[in-house]
Amino acid sequence: MQILENTPTKLAIYSRPTEVWFLAASLPILGVCFIVDLVLQSEPLSNKFFSLVLIVVWIGLASWAAVDLVKNIQCTLDKRLGIVAVREQGLLGTKIVLRSLGEVKEVIVDKESSDRVPLQPVSLLFSSGEKLPVYIQLDLKGWYQNAQGTAEIIRDFIASKGHLPTPNQKLTPSSEFFFQSLIHHFALPLLNLNLYSVFPKLEGSRPGIFSIAAKTALEAAKISLSSPPK
Numbered sequence: 187m188q189i190l191e192n193t194p195t196k197l198a199i200y201s202r203p204t205e206v207w208f209l210a211a212s213l214p215i216l217g218v219c220f221i222v223d224l225v226l227q228s229e230p231l232s233n234k235f236f237s238l239v240l241i242v243v244w245i246g247l248a249s250w251a252a253v254d255l256v257k258n259i260q261c262t263l264d265k266r267l268g269i270v271a272v273r274e275q276g277l278l279g280t281k282i283v284l285r286s287l288g289e290v291k292e293v294i295v296d297k298e299s300s301d302r303v304p305l306q307p308v309s310l311l312f313s314s315g316e317k318l319p320v321y322i323q324l325d326l327k328g329w330y331q332n333a334q335g336t337a338e339i340i341r342d343f344i345a346s347k348g349h350l351p352t353p354n355q356k357l358t359p360s361s362e363f364f365f366q367s368l369i370h371h372f373a374l375p376l377l378n379l380n381l382y383s384v385f386p387k388l389e390g391s392r393p394g395i396f397s398i399a400a401k402t403a404l405e406a407a408k409i410s411l412s413s414p415p416k
Contacts, residue, residue: 187321187336190260197263197343199336201321206305209324210255213248217241253277255305261320263287263343270310272318289313290344293337295330307333308340 190198220241224234231238257276264271265287272283292311296304306319307329320336323329 187323187332189339192339192343194346195265197340198260199262199321199340200258200260201323202258203305203323205324206322207256210248210252214245214252217245217248221245255322257322259319259322263340270318272320283318285310285312285316285318287344293340293344295333295337304329308336310340 187199187201187203190200192198221238224237224241225231227234253276257274259275260273262271262273263269268287270285270287270290272285274281274283289312290310291313294309294311294317296307296309305324306322308320309317310320311317320340323332
């Protein structure tokens with residue numbers, strides 16, 4: 187787990203738990219090794235049928251667990267947009283969960299028993315009662331201290347000065363967040379391009395028309411990004 191960005195308006199936490207990946211991948215591989223060992227034994231396969239069925243079930247469950255655990259998680263808290271965005275990138279694709287930052291009620295550290303280490307020790311508790319994990323990590327020794335430190339960073343960020351929607355503010359629809367993100371990450375940089383350098387033949391046709399259009403679109407994009415959720 188690492189802090190990618192920590193500014194007054196944005197906090198980004200990224201986790202790439204390679205130790206969890208190796209553990210999850212080793213379980214189905216272990217099952218395959220058991221099957222190979224049974225097949226190579228001199229006994230007839232009819233005597234090994236029950237064992238083979240159990241191992242196949244084991245491989246299925248282990249593969250399902252591996253698909254669920256082998257993933258990267260990035261949790262971004264953005265005060266400017268007023269959102270919490272959790273992006274999970276796994277074997278089956280990418281999943282993005284968007285929630286309102288103003289709905290965050292509490293930052294929770296999972297208190298497990300001493301004989302079990304939680305894989306997702308820090309979660310955000312929302313006013314609706316939903317818990318959203320912040321990161322995934324397998325830390326056998328100092329997981330609780332690291333989780334407490336991460337939770338404190340999140341609490342300090344939320345409590346710091348900056349634009350933060352009130353808890354009563356409605357969540358902007360996901361489509362609007364998606365549109366705003368596209369504007370911020372893709373449209374705005376494109377508007378800064380020198381269009382005459384990209385399309386040389388356009389130069390001299392109508393001087394200034396593209397720069398005026400770009401400035402107009404830029405102002406519209408800024409208004410869209412700064413407008414409060416309805």
